[in-house]
Amino acid sequence: xxxxxxxxxxxxxxxxxxxxxxxxxxxxxSKIEANVVEVSxxxxxxxxxxxxxxxxxxxxxxxxxxxxxxNGEKEFYTxxxxxxxxx
Numbered sequence: 756x757x758x759x760x761x762x763x764x765x766x767x768x769x770x771x772x773x774x775x776x777x778x779x780x781x782x783x784x785s786k787i788e789a790n791v792v793e794v795s796x797x798x799x800x801x802x803x804x805x806x807x808x809x810x811x812x813x814x815x816x817x818x819x820x821x822x823x824x825x826n827g828e829k830e831f832y833t834x835x836x837x838x839x840x841x842x
Contacts, residue, residue: 776804778823779814782833787814791822794830 779787779801789801792811799814799822821831 777801777825780820780823781814781818782820783818784820791824794822 776788777791779789779791779799781787787801788804789812790804790807791799791801793800797816799816799819800811801814802811803809816832819832821829821833823829
């Protein structure tokens with residue numbers, strides 16, 4: 756019984772850790788797990804989630820479809836028709 760409780764607790768901690776990041780979805784459908792540092796009208800500055808002490812990357816807003824923040828909120832930068840892949 757004790758092993759089951761410890762296992763469930765470890766899984767719960769893992770789920771919380773996985774959900775504590777921002778997700779940047781680019782217009783080409785690629786995804787970046789990140790910690791968004793700053794959002795300006797022209798660019799988004801972020802740090803990679805796997806290296807929070809590393810460099811700050813800059814991504815133009817024109818290349819971003821949306822950002823899903825750690826709290827679940829989504830911020831869209833392109834309309835769905837803008838992000839559609841060409842035929």
